[in-house]
Amino acid sequence: MNIVISYLLLAAILFCIGLYGALSKKNAVIVLLSIELMLNAVNLNLIAFSKYGVNPSLAGQIFSLFNITVAAAEVAVGVAILISVFRTRNTSDVVDMDTMKR
């Protein structure tokens, strides 16, 4: 069996764990953390294909550097929003963060 499958499997498991956390956690910080986990799983995928894929090249690794940068920027903005929301609503529970009329 191709070795790439092990790397892909690991990335898939990490991605699923991240997805589960993003969809079911109460705390907004944990949700952001799970999103980071998903992004990192994608990075693993990219690097695995760059070495063992059908067309091995350096493009995968370069792309994963871009991904890390984007993830960092996104976390900065995300935490800023979270702090701002926390200051107005005094809660970090995602369930309370909607503007539906009750």
Add this chain to the structure above:
Amino acid sequence: MESVYSQYAWLILLFPLAAFVLILCVGRQAKTFAAVTGIVGTLASFVVSLLIMFERMGGGAEDYAWKEWVWLSFGETDIAMGFEVNSLTAIMLVVVTFVSLLVNVYSRGYMAEDERIGVFYAYIALFTFSMLGLVLSVNLLQLYIFWELVGVCSFLLIGFWYHKPEAIAAAKKAFIVTRIGDVGLFLGMLLLFWQMPGHSLDFLAITNAFHNGEMPGWVATAAAILIFVGAVGKSGQFPLHTWLPDAMEGPTPISALIHAATMVAAGVFLVARTFDIFLASTAALDTVAYVGGFTALFAATIAIAQNDIKRVLAYSTVSQLGYMMMALGLGTEAGKDASMYHLFTHAFFKALLFLAAGSVIHAIGKQDIREMGGLARSMKTTMWTFAAGTLALAGIVPFGGFWSKDAILAEALHEHPLLFWVGVITAFLTALYMARLFFLVFAGKPRSQYSAHESPAVMTVPLVILAVMAVAGGFAYPWIQGESLAGHLDVTTMALTTAAGVLGIALGWMLYGRPKSSEDVLAARAPWLHRLLQNKYYIDELYDAVFVKTLRTLGYLLHLIDRFIVDGAVRLVAGGSLALGRLGLRLQNGQLQTYGLVSLLGLVILIIAVAGRRYFHVG
């Protein structure tokens, strides 16, 4: 000889109808106009009826029938409407128009203080039109239409004073009880329609078919009995008699017109009109005779214990109608003739009695005879006319009732001796209760406080006219029919009925006429019997327990079914839609994580659909 006036018999129908329409359009507020229109309408009809009758007398003119107007046609059958004049209808026309005319005149005085007198005259005009239409009908269907119309008018007039709950209840009762009879009549009509050659319901065709023996026996018996059920309802025979006494809640002029002289006679008229069906079946004839005889005796026993002046007369009407039915049930031409004879004389003296009772009620405002007495001094005309009516009803010579009752009993002696004795005993009871009524109302001293004065001329003149007819009617009928009076009679019968009548009056005078005997002797001697009779053998209570309560419970059950099962099904559907909606509501709760989950599920399904094509070969 071709009849001249019979061709204009439709005018007889037109005048009351025109009066009805006119009064409705104009006269509801204009009371004098309403009264005058009503009187003029019936007068015109009466004149035409008289012309037709005089033309027929002495064997002058022949029967005339016009049935050209096709009302309904389906397939090859045509149902026509028209009018027919023969000896039976000619005499009924005179009776109905004459009594209606007198009641119209009388009502001018009786209902003078009533606000709705215009409406009253309109209803009477409509009733006269319906009754005359019934009389002139050419086929059973047309008769049924007018039969129902007469029932409606009766309902309207009984419940005329609709703010009295007893009047409303009585009107409903009258309509519903007669409706039960009408179902029988309708079934008979359907049976005849089915079995008659050419599906014809014409009276002429019926006469021909049954006279020649073309129809099977069971058709004759079934049709006759069903038609008789209709007559039982309308003419108040046992067991559908309960509505007639209650119908006395209506104003007295209409008690006289509808429930004494005309509408209740419609049942007798129907049986006479379809007599050939009855002649073809002895079972039906026996039913008619025994029901009639039983009713006559039954009602007479109740009448001797009643205390309302109008109820005594109502039960008397039921009893006399029983006589007429009994005569028809004897199954001979002479019997049918005697029955119509009695209908003729009865119309006059019963209307007279009711109008005289109305005069009393109008004068003193009370109806209970235990509170009356001593009116002989203050209301002479009323007293003398009431006495004439009493003697006629009791069958004392030479008053009208004697000759007609005698004709019936003479025929009964020939055919059904048992019924003859029933008739004689009933004659005795009739004389007794009428004597009781007369003496308690007019003789002795007043038993309660009231002031009485004689009624105005507009009320007493019809009384006098009717009193004259009560005497002359006995002689008028044979004269009209062109037969001799002696042909109807029989010496034994005359002797027995006179004895019964005189005995009844004598007993009545002994018990109620003498000054010291004003308390009810029957109540004192046999209180249980008196209670039984006074409560009309508890038949109303029996019907209430058996029919009314059962139907009410059934109605309540059905109401529950409607509320919980039928409505429940509707509410179930509505509830289902709501539940479905609430389910969808959970999908849009504003939670990001829910939206994310849903998107994920959609994506998974998409991936399976696209990538799975390689493995499952669905495409």
